[in-house]
Amino acid sequence: MSQATTNVNQTIDFTENKISFAVQGMTCASCVRNVERALNKIEGVKYVSVNLATEKAVVISEKPISFNEIKEAVESAGYKVSKESPSEDLIEKGFKKARKNMLISISITLPLMVLMILHMVGIHVPYFLIFELIAGALVIFIPGRETLKSAWIALTHKHSNMNTLVTIGALSAWFTTVLALLGIDIFSFGTVATMLITINLIGRYIESRMKKNASKEITSLLSLKVDKANVVTEKGVVAIPIETVKIGEILLVRKGEKIPLDGIIVEGEGYINESMVSGEPLPVYKKIGEEAISGTILESGLIKIKVEKVGEDTFINQMIKLVEEAQSSKVPIQAFADRITLYFIPIVFFAALVSAIIWFFNYESFQPFLIRASEVFPWVLTDVERLSMSIFVFVATLVIACPCALGLATPMALVVASGISAKKGLIIKNGEAIQIAKDINVVLFDKTGTITEGHPTVKGHTLDDETYSIITKIEENSTHPLAKAIVEYYFQNYDRNKLQNIQVINIEEKTGEGIKGTYQYDNYFIGKPQVPDKYKNFMEKGETIIEVLKNDKSIGYIRISDKIKEDTIETITKLKEMNIKTVMVTGDNEITAKNVCETVRIDEFWANVSPENKVEIVRKYQIEGKKVCMVGDGINDAAALKSAEIGIAIGTGTDLTIESADVIISKGEISKVLDAIEISKVTFKKIKQNLFWAFFYNIIAIPFAMMGVLHPVIAEIAMLFSSINVIYNSSRISKITEYKG
Known part of the structure; x- marks a missing residue:
């Protein structure tokens, strides 16, 4: 039994104090969490969201908050704040800098790795330790200086981030080379230091590329000014x-x-x-x-x-502000990774430090264990000084704990899922969106271009063939969309060659009324009906009536409408079978909206809504605890697309909407919403498996490192195999989805 369509076009009161700003200096999810935590301490704040990719933040509070309060809170966490969003030039500069640092680091690290391998297999390279020392210093202190700076800021503000672990691990490994050159009996892990920094810089490059792509949304809006x-x-x-x-x-x-x-x-x-x-x-x-x-x-x-x-009060500037705020909307699933990062880094560092101290003071007691372990693990150190062994354990624990597999667990699954989605006509722009698609329980649809085709077409007419040919010849002189619909209908249903024999004169188009012309001494007018009430039944269905007059006498009419897409009803039905609520939000009048909803069996609708209303409607359902998916194709949908947990844009829409969306339906078929949900279910299952194996790897490997039986190089190799396992498991998404599809 179908549910009756409900009009919920009431007023929503969203009285709130909102301030948007830019945050500079963030490098990872831990940074975002630190900034949000600092802002949440401000009295009266009830909502905070910070976006790492766009470096933008929004704060909603019960009472007005000054920008100085915001500034003090952010700076107390070790970051900078600005009223202005990052400029396109600044973002481009950051992207080029990240790319340069990555290339410099790779160019130094790769040759050093070759020398290390030769050295390990017995081909001793003269002055290899000096090469390690110099190469390590170049990588750590030149391209890696931003990593060091970030770790230092975190340290001085009494918190940690991913750069903290990378910095401590890299510096510790590099100092083993310094100690080895000073004559201390210790293994040199200088090459491992360069590898850690290089991996980090590759991540920074990817991050900067995200920021560059995200800036295109505001650029598209600015082009309207x-x-x-x-x-x-x-x-x-x-x-x-x-x-x-x-x-x-x-x-x-x-x-x-x-x-x-x-x-x-x-x-x-x-x-x-x-x-x-x-x-x-x-x-x-x-x-x-x-x-x-x-x-x-x-x-x-x-x-x-x-x-x-003028100024910030204009519609276009308000729209830009809406999109900037929407860009900072928080995706709930990020909280899990944030919590892991928050506790993982200090726990690992504490474990490495405690292990090193225990080994330093109990080295002689543990030596018999090392001798027995060396029979199984030939790389175990058995005859070095206690300081060397302590540093060995400390570095190995930090290196093995670097969560590369953990970092790959989600993005690798999303990369594969994105490729499969593309084959199905979906473009996944925001990887995080696919993680939450399985939890969507409300889908908001725009009408024109989403539920409907997006261009008017002739639904029927009461004219004879000769008359329709004549009015088509007249309408060819107009650029109005309704005129184009009339001409297109003729080309699809009649012989266009007949138009060559029709000669019309005295063509005159009157703005807002219609167009007229003369054929064989008869005057024709095509335009608004003289008595609109005659066609009330059609108009109530959302149709436009074009009346045709011959010598001032009505001889017929043409019914034009925007057709509903073929897959709409089936899509709505399947969504309801999945217990997902369907809602239409449109700027159209209530009569048209109601008719469309009854036709496609949508649960409820909102009519006569503005772009700001659409964002408020999204928030209304979110406040109710719903996970919202917004499907649209107009610039007026841009802010709502960003505010929703998932924004899906029809590929026939505007450039801004496409840039504002998380998912793009490339061929305009809304049935692809169902594909997005199905792919999400499979992908999320693989993400959980990847996270399990990444954690399992760390749980098993960290104790071995703390016991002194895991060489840092072996740890690096183990970390590589863990990453390969994540990649392989993620690749299986394609086989599962192809089988189901």
Whole structure:
């Protein structure tokens, strides 16, 4: 039994104090957690979210909080804060720097590894220790200096991060080379030090690439803004910088130009493309007294606008702010990895330190154990000084504990899942989204271009073939979307060659009314109905009626609608079978929205909603404890896509929406939402398996290192095999999903 469609178009009260800002200096999930923890200590704060990839944060509080309070809290954790988001140039500079550091480190480490292998197999390289010392110093203190700096900041602010473990391990390993050159009987692990730093720098490079890609979203929005506006003065029209325009001034906007600022039309009329506001593809006819919105495009006509909003108050700037805030929305599943990182690093360091101290003071007592162990593990040190053995155990424990396999457990599974998704017509942009797709229990759908095709088509007409040919010939002279729909219908159902024999004259298009022309002394008009109430039944179904007049007498009409996608009803049905609630959010009127929802059997709908309303609706369900998936294709959906746990964009949508989404449906089929959920289930299962084996590896290996029977190089090899196991297990996702698909 299908559930009745419910209209929930009530007002939501989201009275809150919200502040957005940028955080600089973060390098890992631990940094994010440290910043969030510091901000949560501010009195009145009820929500904090920090995004590592975009370096942006948002704080929601019960009372207003000054930026100085924010600054003090962030700086107390050892990081910098700015009111301005990272500029595109700054992000590009950071990306190039990370790439340079990585390449320098690799170019030094690879040759050193070759020399180490030769040295270990008995081919002794002259002055190898000096090579290790110099190479290690170059890698650690030049490309790796940011890693050291991050660890130092964490230390001085009484917390730790992943760079803390990497730094301590690398420096400890490198100092074994220093001690060996000083004549102390100890193994040199200088090459291991360079390997640790290099692995870390590769991770930093990937992170910087994420930040670079994330910046494209705001860049797309900024492209909607204009630099200058045509201001009408007593001396004529003058083009001046947009930031100097004042409220009350009159702007001139010509055909094809973007509207610079929000205002009211005081002269002229025309069709304005407001798809970036409403998501609807049809241009909106605007006349004197109606609103014109910044960033929209005047497709026809000439208008003058009286400016009502400037600066941060304009629609486009508000939209940019919405997307920036949405970029900082927190994905709940990250909390698990954050908690592991928070406790893992100090526990490992403490274990390594305690082990080293115990060995130093009990070396003679443990020596018989070492001798017996050496019969099984030939690399075990049996005849070195107690200090050497202590350092050996300390370095081995730190190296074996470096969570490379743990770090690969989730991303490797997501990489494979992304590849499989692409084959199924899905593009996974945000890897974390696929982790939570299995938990989605509410799916919000935009209407136009998501549930419907996104372009108007002729549904039917009452004209004879000859008349339809004549009006098609007339409509070929118009660029209006409805005219294109009429022409497309003719080309699909009639012989287009017949149009060559039809000659029309006196073509005249009247903005907002229709188009007329003359054929063989008969005057035709195609446009708005003279008596709209005659077609009320059709209009209530969301259809547009185009009436045809011949010599001022109605001879028929054409019904045009935006068709519902073929896979919509089946998709909605299957989602409901999975106990997932379906909701439609649209800028359309209530009558149209209700009809569409009843047709496709959606549970409930929200009509006449603005972009801000869509974000509030997402939050409404989140506050109720729901995991929300937003599916849309317009710029007006961008902020909601980012605010939801998962944002899915239809590939036919705008560039901004695609950049704002976590998942892109490349061919516009919403049935791919089901594929995303299925792939998520399989992928998440593999992620859990990977995490188990990564932990199992550490649980088994760390005690061996603490007992002194695990060589740091062997630890590095063991770590490699653990990573290979994670990669192999992740690759099996493709076989499982192909079998199910």
